[in-house]
Amino acid sequence: MCGIAGIFEFDALALPPDAGLGLRMADSLVHRGPDDGGLLVAPGLLLAHRRLAVIDLSLHAHQPMCDRRGWCWLVFNGEIYNFRECRRKLESLGRRFRSDSDTEVLLEGYLEWGMDVLPELNGMFAFALWDCRDDTLWLARDPMGIKPLFYSERGAFRFGSEIKAILADDRIPAHPDWESLDRFLTFGYPPAPSTGFDGIRQVMPGEWIRVARTGKVTRRRWEDLPYPSGPPGGAFRDSVDRLDAALASAVERQMVSDVPLGALLSGGLDSSAIVRAMARRGGGGAVETFTIGFEDPRFDESTFAAEVARTFGTRHHARRVDPDVASILTTIVSHAEEPLADHSAIPFHLLSESVRKQVTVALSGDGADELLGGYMTYRASQLAPYYRAIPGPIRRSILGPLARRLPLSRGKYGASMLLRRFVDAAERPFPFDHCGWRRMVSSDLRRRLLTPERLAALPPEPLAPYADALAGAPDWLDPLARQLHLDLTFHLPNDMLVKVDRMSMAHALEVRVPWLDREVVRACLAMPSGHKRRGNKGKMVLAAMLHDDLPPAILRRRKAGFVMPLEQWLRCEWQPLLRSALTAEFAHQTGAFQWTCLESMIDEHALGRGDHAYALFTLLVMGIWWRVWITGETRRSVRRPDAAPTQVHRVVRSQGGYLEPSHPRDEGDPS
Template sequence: MCGIAGGVWSANSEPLSRSQLEKMLHAIRHRGPDDYGVYFSASEGNGNENDPPSASAALGHRRLSIIDLSGGRQPLSNEDGTIWVSFNGEIYNYRELRKELIHQGHVFRTDSDTEVIVHLYEEYGVRCVDKMRGMFVFAVWDESRERLLLARDRLGQKPLFYRQESGRLLFASELKAILEVSGIPLQVNRQAIDLYLTYQYIPHPTSILSGFQKLPPASIAVYERNELTVERYWKPPYDDPIEATPAARSEALAELRETLTEAVRLRMRSDVPLGAFLSGGIDSTIIAGLMQSLSEKPVHTFSIGFPVHEYDERAYAREAAKFLGTEHHEFLVDPSALETLSTLIWHYDEPFSDSSAIPTMALSEVTRKIVTVALSGDGSDELFAGYHRYRAVDLAGKADWLPRPVKAALAAKIWQKIPTSTRQRSLGRRAKRFIAALGQSPERRYLRWIGIFDEDSRHNLYTREFQESLDGFDSGDFIDDAYAEYPNRDFLTRTTAVDVLTYLPCDILSKVDIASMCHSLEARSPFLDHHVVELAARMPAEWKYSNGKGKQILIEAFSDLIPESIQNRSKMGFGVPIDHWFRNELKPLMKETLLSDRCLDRGYFRPDALKLMIDEHLNGRWDHSYRLWNLVCLEHWHRVFLEGARPEEAVPV
């Protein structure tokens, strides 16, 4: 696992100097503390005056050594030095690809998966990505064509930011690296703020800063002759469903067992110690169980918990570890984990308010003390209908058959005035959210359920000037576009597909990548092997979800690895007690942040609306914890990235 950076520029535009590239790499040194390297194209500074190059390139790399520890230094080239690559990720089937390429006449100098990319590009061009089974972002510079290829893995496990200017393209694994280039303007994208308040993340390809973009998952970008083209090369095959017959289901069960086992086996390829995250839920227990079945000695497993009981899963993790025979380690997180909030904000580059980033960073830190690679169960909930909210989707689908007057009556605001618990996860709160959305389209109803601020609450919060600056922008288009990808499946399946295309890469995978890489830990997700994803995408909804419960076929396929108590337990999630902390230990942080002149002077939010939200939360009239955390993270992002209040680790040495 590593970090990459670089750029391409035309003869008449500003070049990327070596010192600037080294500053970019220094900003992402946490992603690869073991080594670094740079490459400048042979034409850069050395071109024939009579026939100067039209474009030059620079590639940079920070390395976290996982495979071929003594070789595989990057950037790396083919035999004659005409094709160079800088690569972040893992190609899990590199050994099989290497054999094929050698048979086709290619000569290898290292045992690394990086060199496979070079020869795949020689053989297949920009469609080399079709052959790869892994998580990756890479940049290939083709000297003879003066072409830069940027590519991102199918599910979006690895990030890539870029900025296109006049005659120049800059790119890096993290936004902060590009900001090290001198003269880069810092202008906040106001539409990105609206997106952030909607989703708690900023969806691709948008970035928080104007002029920057994120390469979407399953995409390749080709920069040639000062033109950039972005193309999608893969999508989950939800539009090719398996026929729901008993024989097909039996075959799918066997295939699921075989495919996921193979995905775990491939992800255990490593020249450094590895382990697994273990929450005691179904997903992580299956992955840890498969690892243990493939290992000759106890696998290291890691879990984390909280002193607030309803957020603490350590007992389940202990039970799973004992059942599987792993060597288990567990740790506790308390509010002191937020003492370095600026560090969390700095690592995430953009405003990001999934509060589970806090325990994920803490878990990654303690895990890295023992292993360098950790496998996780990420992706299973989206692929096998594991989230609680899919129950609401199923129930609302039945309610859609009710006459329109009945739905209108149920959605009336009077029901929202009935007193209920203020707890975010209480049955009463969920019932209110469910009823309030019944009058909307199924797509916008789902957005209302998963969103942080719905449309009405956002507009009530914004100042008039900020609202006018959005000029009718609709943050819900991101969800609508994802639903439009698969119009012919049942709505529950379409919704899980939407989460695979949106929430999974933009929230879950971004959270895990940043949290793990800030501690130089590589996180691998077997459920996101594209063969597993393709199989799950084609399965009928009733195989995954029935009688109000998800993951049915997954539990059946791996029942021997899951203790019965865990098979039947309710999903807890990986949240943190922000609601409790904001009423107690973190109350001063919240008030100082959101009611400060610095925050109010930005002109985004109405002071009276902010104060009302804080008062309602502190008085226990409503649980605004997720919204308040969303706003706290946004304000601290401004302080860290626009005002220079950066953590000590961000200061160049």
């Protein structure tokens, strides 16, 4: 796992850019790759790389990497799990290799097949490749969006694994994109390709981008979700067996590592299935497992993780979270870069910090809920049509107000909170009802919270990207499959995978997600919805797969996740932080928020007269993000003093390629 960055000038006659700028870009990513660094300086081009050494720890895997003739230079972030199979195929075609790295497999694969190499790859990745034969820059990202890649086209093409690498160039200002931020207030994240920053965008999952020196930028989606050609069928037991085999193979592929490896264990079915497969594979002693819990017993589920760990004989490690975590919110916002109102980023950040002290790579259970129907929101969508069948006047004048007046709940999933969300969302047709279950700032609150001037400058409804996500779905999908498609293509890459990547890589921890392995995704999409969810039971096929291996208490437990006592902390321990971040000055600086509404929300929540926890946390993140990234008042360096230096490579034209003057030439290469 690594960090990449670079600049590609829109000028065929451009001189080599300032190496100092390239070093600043590399330094901004040093937390992602403390083990090694490289910078290519060529005419009109910088390619920067920071390396976290996981596969082939030798210097032969150093990046930027070029072929023997210097025709192509590559910076790569991620892992290709089937690189050995790809390498054998390429060797049969005459390709020769100097390292044991997956990076070189990608490089030689491009030289052999061009961008048609992408469908050959099973992994998580983002990369940039300069092909000096036609002087073009290529960027690409894995189909599920596991690894990030950002870019700006302002004056030149700049890119980076994180936005801070682009902002390392002083010519790129950090200005807010208010249409994107309006969507952040709704979803809790800015949907890709937007980022919250004006002029900075993301490469989409499964997309490649070609950049020419003329400034022409071409985009193409190279892979969509691997649906079957029509509605799937088959027996339930067959679905169980196919899933079991696919997940076991994926875990085996993803356990390949030249550094210590473990697993993140919540005690739920998703991560338990990963640990089960790891324990069955064996070969290296007990599996290292890691979990996190809370001091508040209503929210603590670490006992379930401990029980699963005992079941599979793992070497288990646990850490607890207390309300003092508010002090690290600025650090979390700095690493997230895009505004992200997923409060589970806090425990995940702390968990990653603990895990990195023991291992460099960890497998996680992310992705199973979106593939197998694990969220409660799917049940809500099943019930919504029955609610909408009630006459509108009764819904709006009686049931809606009644739900909003119920006593506030203090538990993890209080009935009053769930009912209020259900009533608000169920008023909308699909797919907007499905989005509404997770909505942070309701449409009514949005109208009261934003200034009339800001509202007038924005689209009337920020939900349009949600409907757009259905555009690539097959027509034959049933209602549950359509909801899963939305979560796989919208919620997962914009929220869950952002959290996993930024919080883990903040500590140079590589997190792998076997549930999003290409073959596991294919197996899940090829099973009927009735094998995944029926009524109130989700992930039925997974529960059946684990039935003989897990204790009944684990099999029966309710879907949980890293849920924090947010409502209580914002009412009590976090009140000082809330009031210092959300001020009249902040409202005035943004020109977007009405201070009277903001202040009344804080007061109502503090006095227990209303539960604004999710909206207030979203606004709190916005306030901190504004200070960190827009005004720069509290921007923090992520420099690691123990990191290896970045080596500068200055290249010159040499018989059709670009090589360092001292680079040995191999004229026998089949390129």
